[in-house]
Amino acid sequence: MALEWWPPSATWAIMAFSTLFIAARQLSARKLDPREPPIVSPAIPFIGHLLGMAFYGGRYLKQIGIRNRERTPIFTLPVPNSRIYIVTDPSLAAAVQRASKVLSFTPIIPEVTERILGLDKATVEIARKNLDPAPGEERGFLADIQEMVYTWLGPGDYLSELTSAAANQLKVEVADYITDLRVRRVNADGVDLLVWVRHCVTVATAQYLYGPRNPLVGDPSLEKAFWDFDHGLGMLLMNIMPSITAAKAYAGRERLVAALADYLEAGTYKTASKIVQERVALALQHGWTLRATARSELSFLFAGIVNTTTSTFWIVLQLFADPELLRAVRGEIEALLTRDDDGNAHTLAIDDLKNQCPLLNAVYRECLRLNSDNNSVRIVKEDTLLSERWFLAKDSVVQIAGGVIHADSAIWGSDVDAFDPKRFLGQQAGSNKDRERERQVHPAAFRAFGGGKTLCPGRHFAMNEILSFVALVVLQLDIAGEDGGRIKVPRKNDAVLPVHILEPVVPVLVSVRPREGWDTRRELRIVLKHSIMYN
Ligand code: HEM
Ligand SMILES: *[C@@H]1O[C@H](CO)[C@@H](O)[C@H](O)[C@H]1NC(C)=O
Numbered sequence: 001m002a003l004e005w006w007p008p009s010a011t012w013a014i015m016a017f018s019t020l021f022i023a024a025r026q027l028s029a030r031k032l033d034p035r036e037p038p039i040v041s042p043a044i045p046f047i048g049h050l051l052g053m054a055f056y057g058g059r060y061l062k063q064i065g066i067r068n069r070e071r072t073p074i075f076t077l078p079v080p081n082s083r084i085y086i087v088t089d090p091s092l093a094a095a096v097q098r099a100s101k102v103l104s105f106t107p108i109i110p111e112v113t114e115r116i117l118g119l120d121k122a123t124v125e126i127a128r129k130n131l132d133p134a135p136g137e138e139r140g141f142l143a144d145i146q147e148m149v150y151t152w153l154g155p156g157d158y159l160s161e162l163t164s165a166a167a168n169q170l171k172v173e174v175a176d177y178i179t180d181l182r183v184r185r186v187n188a189d190g191v192d193l194l195v196w197v198r199h200c201v202t203v204a205t206a207q208y209l210y211g212p213r214n215p216l217v218g219d220p221s222l223e224k225a226f227w228d229f230d231h232g233l234g235m236l237l238m239n240i241m242p243s244i245t246a247a248k249a250y251a252g253r254e255r256l257v258a259a260l261a262d263y264l265e266a267g268t269y270k271t272a273s274k275i276v277q278e279r280v281a282l283a284l285q286h287g288w289t290l291r292a293t294a295r296s297e298l299s300f301l302f303a304g305i306v307n308t309t310t311s312t313f314w315i316v317l318q319l320f321a322d323p324e325l326l327r328a329v330r331g332e333i334e335a336l337l338t339r340d341d342d343g344n345a346h347t348l349a350i351d352d353l354k355n356q357c358p359l360l361n362a363v364y365r366e367c368l369r370l371n372s373d374n375n376s377v378r379i380v381k382e383d384t385l386l387s388e389r390w391f392l393a394k395d396s397v398v399q400i401a402g403g404v405i406h407a408d409s410a411i412w413g414s415d416v417d418a419f420d421p422k423r424f425l426g427q428q429a430g431s432n433k434d435r436e437r438e439r440q441v442h443p444a445a446f447r448a449f450g451g452g453k454t455l456c457p458g459r460h461f462a463m464n465e466i467l468s469f470v471a472l473v474v475l476q477l478d479i480a481g482e483d484g485g486r487i488k489v490p491r492k493n494d495a496v497l498p499v500h501i502l503e504p505v506v507p508v509l510v511s512v513r514p515r516e517g518w519d520t521r522r523e524l525r526i527v528l529k530h531s532i533m534y535n
């Protein structure tokens with residue numbers, strides 16, 4: 001009788017499980033300090049957020065960020081044994097950047113590079129030494145190489161030298177392609193635009209950084225190995241038996257490393273750009289072997305290629321997808337061309353592309369805003385009170401949510417998801433509303449190049465290079481949809497771990513022709529007038 005209400009064992013199991021589940025949720029939702037940012041608990045206790053990130057990539061964090069940004073400028077994601085704090089507000093992002101002593105990026109670098117580049121233990125030990133040296137303290141390898149790269153790629157003569165080398169190499173790539181189109185009459189329908197841009201940038205970058213005898217010249221199949229490596233970065237980063245779970249990326253990386261190691265050991269790097277020679281010299285000074293240095297050089301080649309490629313792709317795509325925009329930008333660029341005295345050449349000055357083409361510059365920024373979802377990551381080195389208000393626990397992670405900030409309608413306007421370069425035109429824009437908006441945009445809201453201490457050292461160079469490449473294409477080519485019609489702009493693929501500017505969800509197939517009305521008998525020269533003034 002008394003046993004009649006006794007539930008069957010399956011029900012017991014469910015009840016026990018639910019109790020545990022609720023207890024676990026409450027445990028994982030407990031604050032470590034009353035001032036810790038509001039906690040966003042995962043649906044599945046503890047591991048829910050990690051599963052979400054693994055399955056949905058960057059989109060997972062981005063959507064949590066968008067749902068919570070109205071409520072709080074920073075929130076806490078509990079994960080096993082740690083916390084991830086997500087910052088979705090530009091002024092708090094600036095506060096994170098200022099607190100670079102306690103919220104530091106550098107401890108992450110050896111960890112990440114070990115996984116992505118496959119560094120051996122001895123080299124990682126060298127890389128870990130004196131990461132954040134105080135003035136007067138001995139400087140480690142990373143501190144030295146960062147300072148050198150930031151200085152050399154900063155405004156000055158070397159930047160001009162490298163810009164000029166890059167622009168002229170890209171010029172050769174475009175010219176070779178046009179020759180193919182004209183002389184060999186190759187079929188240029190159904191060209192995958194991203195694949196074409198990738199090829200030009202990969203070959204040109206290898207050339208201007210690693211010289212005319214770079215590894216890709218000897219073995220063109222390394223170009224494919226490079227992109228195999230790039231597309232498996234997320235899995236390499238997870239580092240769960242990468243030779244199996246990221247087989248193609250792993251194989252591609254090892255082939256590139258072997259080729260770069262041979263190149264270094266043969267002394268061929270003495271024909272490379274000065275910045276590469278200096279990087280190698282620094283690595284040797286710090287006790288790196290040449291074979292380990294090959295891995296660090298792969299990371300430099302990678303930094304030089306990947307974001308430039310995808311940014312250029314989006315800019316070219318957006319321009320050719322909108323005839324009116326194309327006409328306006330072509331107008332801006334053509335107005336810069338000067339004819340040499342003998343009338344045999346046009347000259348285009350890269351300085352002018354930056355200073356005298358407001359619409360082209362606005363398209364550049366808008367493409368970066370729309371397609372960079374990557375977060376800036378910092379480690380909390382000790383318990384910290386951020387902005388005198390938010391408690392951040394030692395050994396947790398702070399991420400500035402670039403994707404969330406780039407998609408915030410309170411910052412960019414109600415049409416935040418649309419491509420509209422005019423939002424960057426500021427003073428030149430027609431309406432007062434635009435001007436108002438431009439004035440209100442916080443400097444830390446544009447995050448494509450990171451911010452604070454981890455601002456991209458290549459940002460001046462990248463802009464020079466990308467604007468040059470776009471100008472060369474816009475002046476000399478006509479690009480239309482596959483059937484000769486309008487080009488459709490696909491969505492970006494944000495379901496991956498965003499390690500660089502996002503790629504489209506589907507390939508964009510186009511037909512490419514030499515531009516009608518462009519006089520190919522005249523040489524197109526691309527130059528720098530003088531050392532550029534930077535803002
Ligand atoms: C549109 C193009 C580019 C974008 C959007 C971009 C963006 C970035 C960002 C956001 C970082 C910081 C990474 C972090 O926080 O982990 C970074 C780092 C870096 N970038 Fe770029 N970058 C671009 C082009 C380039 C180019 C062309 C070069 C070199 C030729 C370059 C060289 C580097 C290097 C060496 C680092 C590492 C800095 C360090 O760890 O100290 N970048 N880039
Ligand atoms: C490429 O750009 C993204 C987005 O701005 C950034 O987060 C990432 O660190 C960059 N990667 C490299 C290798 O420069």
Ligand SMILES: CC(=O)N[C@H]1CO[C@H](CO)[C@@H](O)[C@@H]1O
Binds near residue numbers: 374
């Ligand atoms: C959150 C995130 O995906 N961050 C990535 C941003 O890009 C760098 C370098 O490309 C990666 O190391 C981070 O993991």
